[in-house]
Amino acid sequence: MTTLVDNLFNGLALGAVYALIALGFVTIFKASGVLSFTHGSLLLLGGYLTAILHDDLGFAGALALAVLATAAVAGLLDRYVLQRIGTDPHAAHVATIATIGVDIVLVTDLSRRIGGDLLGLGDPWGDAVTDMGPATVADSRIAAIIVSAVAIAGAFALFRFTPWGLSLRAAAEDSEAAALMGVRLTRVRMLAWCLAGALAALAAVFLAAFPAPGLERTTGQIALKAFPAAILGGMASPVGALVGSLLIGLTEAFVAGYQSDLHVLGEGFGDVAPYAVMVLVLLVRPAGLFAARGAARV
Amino acid sequence: MNVTHHRTRTTRVALAAAVAAVLLTGTACSSKAEEDKGGGGADGVEAGPGVSAETIRLGALTDLTGPYATLGKSIVQAQQMWADETNAAGGICDREVEIVVKDHGYDVQKAVTAYADISSDVVALPQVIGSPVVSALLDDIQRDDLLTFPQAWAASLLGKDAVQVLGTTYDLDMIAAVDFLTRTEKVAKGDTIGHVYFEGDYGANALEGSEWAAQKAGLKVAGQKIKATDTDLSAQVSALRKAGVKAVLISAGPAQTASLAGVAASRGLTVPIVSSAPGYAPQLMKTPAAKALEAMVHVVSAAPAVSSDLPGVRKMVAAYGKKYPGSPVDSGVLSGYNAAQLLGADLKKACEGGSLTREAVVKAHRSQENADTGLGTPQNFTDVSQPASRSTYVLKPDAKAVGGVITLEEAHEAPGIEEYLAAKG
Secondary structure (H helix, E strand, O other): OHHHHHHHHHHHHHHHHHHHHHHHHHHHHHHHOOOOOOHHHHHHHHHHHHHHHHHHHHHHHHHHHHHHHHHHHHHHHHHHHHHHHOOOHHHHHHHHHHHHHHHHHHHHHHHHHHOOOOEOOOOOOOOOEEEEOOEEEEHHHHHHHHHHHHHHHHHHHHHHHOHHHHHHHHHHHOHHHHHHOOOOHHHHHHHHHHHHHHHHHHHHHHHHOOOOOOEOOOHHHHHHHHHHHHHHOOOOOHHHHHHHHHHHHHHHHHHHHOHHHHHHHOOOHHHHHHHHHHHHHHHHOOOOOOOOOOOOOO | OHHHHHHHHHHHHHHHHHHHHHHHHHHHHHHHHHHHHOOOOOOOOEEOOOEOOOEEEEEEEEOOOOOOHHHHHHHHHHHHHHHHHHHHOOOEOOEEEEEEEEEOOOOHHHHHHHHHHHHHHOOEEEEEEOHHHHHHHHHHHHHHOOEEEEEOOOHHHOOOOOEOOOOOOHHHHHHHHHHHHHHOOOOOOOOEEEEEEEOOHHHHHHHHHHHHHHHHHOOEEEEEEEOOOOOOOHHHHHHHHHOOEEEEEEEOOHHHHHHHHHHHHHOOOOOOEEEEHHHOOHHHHHOOOHHHHHHHEEEEEOOOOOOOOOHHHHHHHHHHHHHOOOOOOOHHHHHHHHHHHHHHHHHHHHHHOOEEOHHHHHHHHHOOOOEOOOOOOOEOOOOOOOOOOOEEEEEEEOOOOHHHEEEEEEEEEOOOHHHHHHHHO
């Protein structure tokens, strides 16, 4: 029972953090048709800024600045690098490849700065834990779930109730028609990148906080685990990304937690499990769980 | 139109051929030049690649920009310090020692290129970082007869004439770890112990040792395989608690050890944890898990703590602190300096034998039966199929100590190691 509750909380917390990242993927994809491979490095950038600034600004100040700075970097990257490649569907493929290059450049520089260090982010939760019935849950986990829920709700509100959200949805539906109706595509997509960058920086905090020992040069690689989440959700659906992330998080936690009972599948199945789930879902629903009819598949 | 096109192509082909010819000639010249370098010195000592009348050139394939950058920097600086000290004292065989450092960033492809670049011009490699790098280069190193000290300790690297794993192998360390747990009555017959280990040579070899020792001691092992990118071990701790472990062994990196101890402590799983030597770094004492590490973790290592009282270690630590103020003094400094000293002894012996060819250096190395640098336990390099040492220290994390660890138990050979090695053949 204890193990079950433990795994459930682990899975939910992981899923919540993946959801922050996956929502970024989906927002960018909706707005620009680009698959962002830069997310790992944006996440690392956000975490790194929080880590080096928290001594001077305090955790909240450092985080706020890191989120804004990462959002700005993501937005500028789209405006001045990717949009120059073009905005038609073909250019989106080229831009996708370009994001890989940008990622390598950013990661290389950040890795050089971080070196072999483990950077603490100065978060207020430390290694505190709370007893929840039979299980003990790290406070940072609870915070991850709450903060992610608030951030995701905020993002959904942006999609639903703001002019930008309306423009985004219109552009995703038919960019040409949207442009003819006066939607400023370049600005819509730049803001989408900003939002995704901000979410990634926020996710970095929870990936580096306890139970993890701190921010490492490899922390950004975790962003790749949100890819199957976004894809199995249907890539263009924010709700799909959310459900997909929780599914992936829970799968990972349960497979790792019950690894010894899953010997049949071989050791270390936890790493493969997210992708196995993705393939299974895509076999049944080739366009993803929540894909709009006729949406582009990846 | 056609004709012009044809002509352009012919010109291009000709141009390409010319460029290729120039390149080939260039290569031929340079390889000839390298062969020339390997002539005998005026002192009658036979020389080979990497050795001239004035210099002995050594190579280091290290990681200064990848995941083991901190370790790489420590080893490079420690070995450079050794070279400077040696040269100040007149060098080896009346020649200056020079170390050529190549950074591969833990990328096997880059390492292979770097090896090809320097291998023809060095006499030995006192540093090669990374198990995958060493594995990829094994055949080349054997073919070139290039004495190599890898910074990797898997038993699979034994049995190669030119490759020398210094100290104990991972499996012996874990046998010593299980011995430590049973001897100090932290576990008893019938108990289950956990073993969290990296995929690959390191983890596999460590698990081999723990499983053998556990079976001898009547313990069960609950294994948890992880990857280098797993830094949150919550799920593993849940599983270990479910398995009812009384102690946990870990053969991974420092980040994983920190997460394991931190999570286990927060979940009330306060069992002893014993780590392989690469699983600890002094930087961990700055993470939130520091308290848990001090309370629960021990480290089994063939090298003593940097804070050890051994005169050789104290002298080296003092010299290093003076030469590189501000650089952390970690286990990499100790192992790098030790490797360089051992190689220095091999070179001196080869010189006394009248030859500094690669073959002579390997032969001199393999004749060292009791190599003692004063930086730990003596090592025996004569049997290529056996680990150079069987003795291990038990260390304990301590935030206040130099290098973040203190020595808890002095070096000794754990019972069972003799039997284990005999059974392995």
